[in-house]
Every structure is written in C-alpha cells, then in structure tokens.
Amino acid sequence: MKYIDEFNDPALARRLLDDIHATATRPWAMMEVCGGQTHSIIRHGIDQLLPEGIELIHGPGCPVCVTPLEMIDKALEIASRPGVIFCSFGDMLRVPGTDRDLFQVKSTGGDVRVVYSPLDALRIAQQNPDRQVVFFGIGFETTAPANAMTVHQARRRGIGNFSLLVSHVRVPPAIEAIMQSPDCRVQAFLAAGHVCSVMGTAEYPELAARHRVPIVVTGFEPLDILEGIRRTVRQLECGEHRVENAYPRAVQDGGNRAALRMLEEVFTVTDRAWRGIGTIPASGWRLSDAYRDHDAEHRFDVGGLTTRESSLCRSGEVLQGLIKPHQCEAFGTTCTPRTPLGATMVSSEGACAAYFLYRRLDATAPRPEEATPVG
Amino acid sequence: MCLAVPGRVVAIEERDGTRMAQVDFGGVVKDVCLAYLPEIETGDYAIVHVGFALQRLDEESARSTLELFEQLGVLEEEFGDAWGRAAAEAGVAAAPEEDR
Numbered sequence: 001m002k003y004i005d006e007f008n009d010p011a012l013a014r015r016l017l018d019d020i021h022a023t024a025t026r027p028w029a030m031m032e033v034c035g036g037q038t039h040s041i042i043r044h045g046i047d048q049l050l051p052e053g054i055e056l057i058h059g060p061g062c063p064v065c066v067t068p069l070e071m072i073d074k075a076l077e078i079a080s081r082p083g084v085i086f087c088s089f090g091d092m093l094r095v096p097g098t099d100r101d102l103f104q105v106k107s108t109g110g111d112v113r114v115v116y117s118p119l120d121a122l123r124i125a126q127q128n129p130d131r132q133v134v135f136f137g138i139g140f141e142t143t144a145p146a147n148a149m150t151v152h153q154a155r156r157r158g159i160g161n162f163s164l165l166v167s168h169v170r171v172p173p174a175i176e177a178i179m180q181s182p183d184c185r186v187q188a189f190l191a192a193g194h195v196c197s198v199m200g201t202a203e204y205p206e207l208a209a210r211h212r213v214p215i216v217v218t219g220f221e222p223l224d225i226l227e228g229i230r231r232t233v234r235q236l237e238c239g240e241h242r243v244e245n246a247y248p249r250a251v252q253d254g255g256n257r258a259a260l261r262m263l264e265e266v267f268t269v270t271d272r273a274w275r276g277i278g279t280i281p282a283s284g285w286r287l288s289d290a291y292r293d294h295d296a297e298h299r300f301d302v303g304g305l306t307t308r309e310s311s312l313c314r315s316g317e318v319l320q321g322l323i324k325p326h327q328c329e330a331f332g333t334t335c336t337p338r339t340p341l342g343a344t345m346v347s348s349e350g351a352c353a354a355y356f357l358y359r360r361l362d363a364t365a366p367r368p369e370e371a372t373p374v375g
Numbered sequence: 376m377c378l379a380v381p382g383r384v385v386a387i388e389e390r391d392g393t394r395m396a397q398v399d400f401g402g403v404v405k406d407v408c409l410a411y412l413p414e415i416e417t418g419d420y421a422i423v424h425v426g427f428a429l430q431r432l433d434e435e436s437a438r439s440t441l442e443l444f445e446q447l448g449v450l451e452e453e454f455g456d457a458w459g460r461a462a463a464e465a466g467v468a469a470a471p472e473e474d475r
C-alpha cells in the first residue's frame with residue numbers, strides 16, 4: 001500500500017479500504033465510466049490497493065476519445081474553409097483525423113481558436129459578423145447544456161453567423177451497449193458524478209434492474225472513488241443491484257431541472273457513432289429541427305468524406321474495457337502523447353494517456369490478475 | 376474539458392438578459408453563466424463546466440476537489456495555454472494565439 005499517505009485523509013482512506021478488504025470474498029469486475037475517475041485511480045494507485053481480484057475496468061467516459069473520426073474530419077474540413085473561424089476546446093487540437101489534426105489546420109492558415117466556453121465562441125461570432133463562426137460541440141451530458149444554451153442565445157439574439165458542429169454523446173446507452181457485448185465482464189458500474197449533476201439518476205434504475213448490475217454514482221476524489229467501490233462491493237457480495245448515490249454533495253436525484261429543460265428544447269436524441277466502438281442506438285444528441293439553421297453540418301456541405309482509422313490502434317477495445325492500454329502493441333512505442341495513434345492517447349482524460357503518464361515504467365509488467373480475465 | 380471544476384462566485388451581474396458571474400478557480404477568474412443555477416449568490420461555491428454553473432458545492436469539497444484537479448493537471452488543461460501544450464506535444468514551436 002505504497003500510495004495511501006498521499007490521500008488527503010489517509011485515516012479515512014484506510015478505513016474504507018479495510019472495509020472493502022473485509023467485505024470482498026470473491027473476484028469482481030467493475031467499470032468506472034468516467035475518464036476523470038480513471039486518471040484519479042491510476043495516479044493514486046487505487047487499483048493496486050484493492051483486494052486481489054477486484055478489478056477496475058476503464059470505461060468509455062472521455063468525450064474527446066469517443067468523438068468519431070468522421071466528425072473530426074468534418075471539423076477539419078470546415079476549419080480549413082476561408083471565411084470560417086473554427087472554435088474548439090483545447091483538448092481537441094491534437095486528436096488525429098484521417099490525415100491531420102486541428103493544430104495542423106491552424107499552422108497551414110486555418111483560423112482555429114481555442115475557447116474556454118461555447119459562450120466565448122458566440123462572442124467571437126458577434127464581433128465578426130462577416131465571418132462564419134463554428135463551435136465544435138462535443139461532450140457528454142455535462143457539456144451539452146452549455147452548448148444548448150449557447151445556440152438558444154444565438155437564436156434569441158439573432159446571431160446568424162454562429163453554428164454548432166454537434167457530436168454529443170449520452171452515457172446510459174453506452175452502459176447498455178457495454179452490457180450487451182458478448183465479451184462483457186463488467187458486473188457493476190461507478191457512474192460519472194458530473195454527468196449525474198445534470199441528468200440526475202432517473203435513467204439508471206431500469207438499467208440496473210434489467211442487467212442486474214449495481215450502479216453507484218461516484219465522484220472524482222480518491223476518497224469518493226474508494227467509497228464508490230466500497231458500496232459497489234457490498235452490493236455485489238449481497239447479490240443486490242440498486243442505484244446508489246455516493247456523491248450527494250454534487251448530485252441530486254432529479255438533476256439540474258433548468259438544464260434538462262434546455263436540453264429538451266434544443267436537442268433531439270439520435271443514434272451516434274462512437275470512435276472505436278461503432279454506432280450505439282439513441283446514444284447521442286443532435287440539434288432539433290427548430291434549430292437546424294444553426295447546425296454546421298447543415299450549413300456546410302461536409303458529407304461524403306472518406307475516413308481511415310489507424311490499423312494499429314486498439315482504442316475501441318480500451319474504451320470498452322476489453323484490454324488495458326499497455327496490452328496494445330503500439331503503447332509507448334509507436335504511440336505516445338507526442339505521436340498519438342488514437343484519441344485515447346491524446347486526450348488528457350484518455351486511458352492510454354493515464355497509463356503513459358503514471359505507469360510508464362511498469363507499463364509492460366501488468367499485475368498477474370490483469371492477464372487472466374476475472375468472472 | 377470534461378470535468379466540471381469548482382469555483383467561488385466573486386461578482387454577479389445581468390448581461391444581455393442573462394445572469395452572469397465572475398468565478399474564481401483557485402486564482403483564475405472566468406465569466407460564468409448562471410442560467411442553470413439562478414439562486415446562487417456571491418461568495419457561494421459551485422461546480423462549473425465550460426462556463427456554466429451546474430450545482431452548488433460546499434467550500435470544503437470545493438477546495439479539496441480543486442487541489443486534486445491541480446494535481447491531475449485538470450486546471451492547466453482547462454485554463455492554461457492549449458496552443459503551447461499542443462505545440463510542445465507535437466514537438467514544434469507554438470503558434471501565436473489571437474483570442475485569449
């Protein structure tokens with residue numbers, strides 16, 4: 001237990017761990033959905049503090065990683081057009097498209113700008129009425145309300161030169177898809193706290209009951225994650241499959257009602273392709289028909305692009321928890337944050353990046369139980 | 376960009392018909408829209424995601440989360456020099472940044 005002194009409350013961490021060790025009698029595999037949780041787990045070595053056989057499987061919860069290649073290529077195409085100001089969050093800059101990234105588009109003359117918030121992109125549109133300003137709207141349920149409100153404001157304030165390239169994804173259908181996969185080893189979920197801050201927990205009881213999996217809403221701090229694991233193990237040991245909220249200081253069961261109303265108004269649920277995973281039914285949002293003229297895909301003709309994925313990259317398997325990053329042959333050799341083959345190495349929330357950052361020395365030496373699938 | 380970062384509301388004003396706040400994230404101050412958290416007051420802590428306040432948070436949780444996010448590099452990623460970072464990763468000189 002080499003890392004435990006680094007916890008902000010080592011005594012509490014010790015109590016939670018002792019409880020997990022005392023409760024666990026069998027191997028269990030649980031998935032932390034959110035990439036932020038993955039980073040916290042790997043940095044603090046939480047997976048190494050758990051009893052033998054309790055395995056954390058890293059989930060698809062990184063919006064940068066799951067944005068489909070086709071959408072990246074569309075973004076690159078739009079950003080290269082004269083007269084366009086293309087705005088994006090900074091972590092999209094180096095996500096590889098078929099043959100380049102946004103960073104390269106900028107260095108070859110494209111007007112690509114990094115913004116902190118979609119509202120910044122709206123301000124740029126207001127200041128540049130003779131240009132087309134496009135914002136790359138990616139993200140899970142946490143980001144979607146911001147983009148919904150921004151489009152809503154563009155409409156209300158008559159800012160016609162603003163549009164959104166939408167690639168939003170939703171967590172519950174991804175959980176469904178993971179559970180339906182024939183290779184699925186996941187027996188419980190640590191749900192992403194911030195997603196639930198917006199959406200609440202209403203979507204989960206049905207999933208938990210149908211697949212007989214505990215779902216515990218969990219935060220990001222090491223102690224939150226330990227508490228999430230503790231409750232999950234308790235349920236698994238008792239054969240229960242309930243939804244529990246272990247992050248009540250940021251999550252109310254009903255979510256954020258104002259945000260939910262805005263999502264309902266601006267977006268429509270749609271099938272969405274996930275990079276490396278494929279299309280998941282009803283797993284995304286697009287702009288609703290009433291907002292179609294603010295849809296960049298409608299405004300710019302970007303259909304018919306040919307995409308080509310790296311044949312080496314196994315990020316689809318990483319995102320579904322089927323392999324750990326260091327089990328990919330390219331990991332740390334041909335694929336590094338400097339020369340990323342896949343988005344899971346580029347994004348700071350990606351699992352490959354987490355392994356590269358915090359485990360580079362022992363990356364080739366997985367724990368024995370990782371080599372033998374549990375369950 | 377995916378994690379929501381806690382911050383402290385330092386000022387509130389009405390702008391273009393929308394309630395906006397200045398929020399301090401451990402030293403970096405940003406404009407934040409309060410449309411989804413209209414009841415929040417100056418001095419309160421909230422978790423903020425890409426410029427929108429989403430939920431109120433108590434001060435202690437806010438502080439410990441900020442500390443963790445600092446360690447994980449989330450703050451640098453959210454508020455730091457994205458072009459410089461991308462350039463360093465790509466191994467080239469940084470492109471100039473016009474819109475800060």
Ligand code: SF4
Nearest residue numbers: 313315328335342352
């Ligand atoms: S290490 Fe690189 S090539 Fe391998 S799965 Fe991760 S991103 Fe893809």
